[in-house]
Amino acid sequence: MTLRVVEWSTGTVGRHAIAGIDARPDLELIGVWVSDPAKVGRDAGDLAGLGRELGVAATNDRDALIALKPDCIVHTAMTDDRIFEAIDDLIFFIESGINVVSSGPVLLQFPQGILDQDLIDRIAAAGRSGNASLHVNGIDPGFANDMLPLSMTSLSQRIDEVRCLEIADYSTYYQPVVMKTIFGFGQSMDETPMLLYPGVLAMGWGSVVRQIAAGLDLTLDEPLVERFDRVAADRDYSTVSVDIPEGAMAALHFEVVGQVNGVDRVVLEHFTRTHPEQCPDWPTPAQGDGCYRILISGEPQMQVEFTHHGENGDHNVSGMIVTAMRLVNSVAAVVDAKPGLVTALDLPPVSGRGLVAGR
Template structure:
């Protein structure tokens, strides 16, 4: 069993605890939190499992790392604290752990990461013998392994488009929604997430990954941003009121230019209410979806919807992001020390997990499928 820490119990951390607890090859040995109110609470309670895991939450990072965990799922946000997130990950790497995280955007494609981020990570890996894999919370698989898999079904590929289409009123991070992205702010407010160069910093690595996998030479990575105001005031169930005339929708693209044309595009369409920008792409059912479109012959379109925590699409996206990261741990342990990306780390089948799917576990031997290989 691989001794595993989950560091952070927010949107991704809750899902990571559930994923580690369900994995037949991993053992949850510690949970690290920042909020003093969570100290001592059981990991199962924090993750909404409905049962205890006998792992109390702690703020003692030093003690948790001193215990020698094999793996760390770093789920603390890096949105508003990128330097602190980098320091935390470096600390875990120095302790010799395999670290998986969505929090270091610049390392999605580590080959193109700024030296001031890449250097301390490589030094920590050299010193401690750990390894690192960064995959996105948006979620990463929808912007790397899924489009690459689908592209292999086409005879010719003219362009690849990855879309996240989402209702932000269901996203359980009000500060990020209102201030980082700017929902509900005056139209002259400058959201940090939409500032020039920031979308490329966050998602450009995934554009470069796709280009590298397809053998395409990028001329450039460019940005395109559109914002729309609310035509009338709206009231949301979880985030309260948003006034007319304030930002109600955002659409941006990070475009990989090949041969002078945008051939690899990561597009985000986000709204605070479905009434805003009705002419923009919308998800089936209205809540959220990830879509991959391969323009070529044949034209291929795949839409994926995930739900978790009582049908929440935001929670479903977080859960699949956590599943990708947690599912990579055993491969990383086998691979040894290094800095890895999505093209290195395979997406493995859910071996040994079939018995965790509720009623299926009651169907005799079906619940034991794959456990010899777990």
């Protein structure tokens, strides 16, 4: 059966989602939403850089897209700076009877212990009302730190700690709001960026820690523990999103930690550089400029390093692709899922079925 899909946004992730929807034989792109008036009327294939038209014109008319009654919306709009407004959008979609896979807000990956229960209940009620499902996932949070580590634990005899790391150079990551306002790169070391206010790290990545804990049947101490350290630029740096003068914030290491009786048991950790030469004492990928590394301490000791890069070699481009494709490839499973909020723990295995070249 072919599922009719609307793509919601055509930015750094959305453009790759359009290409992915077009590539899957079981999906049909029937609509595209854009926020930029200059994109209205442009063909989806043009917006995705496919070099050909798909016969679907972009619109900023929400009601017109809802009236198409798609089976699913692939929602890749920016949510980091409008979390609760975005949640309202997602609730509206599922109340309207449309299933949704979304890249954010990431705290909906596993919101228990992060959002008020009243809001979680509201999402569940909206799903029941519209008989539709909502799944929020991507790559981080998402596959690299939910399904990958939990799959590895199936090999364990004893688990002492599960640690999920992102080690990356963000110099080619184009998201000015994220880079400057949220992370604080290029800002004075005397300023506190949004991400480092108490509780924000646990809100942004606590869903990872809590979902892994749920998958391992752990009851965590409250609250989650936040740790971080920042590094000032030793010279001027330039990234595609922000210029970083000498002395300004240039690199960030943080941890969000789930403890049991005061002992670290589940850890989400990021080492974020804005130039590959920074912080030589920090961990580095075995190859390339970025990786996800899963470390499981116990019996046996296990480590997996997951890397990716685009055909042009840029891991930030491929990061957008894998984020988009985890969503696109989950559409059928989410359409078949129970109504309401669906986490990775609820889904069957998701694969790239139908995407082998030349089939």
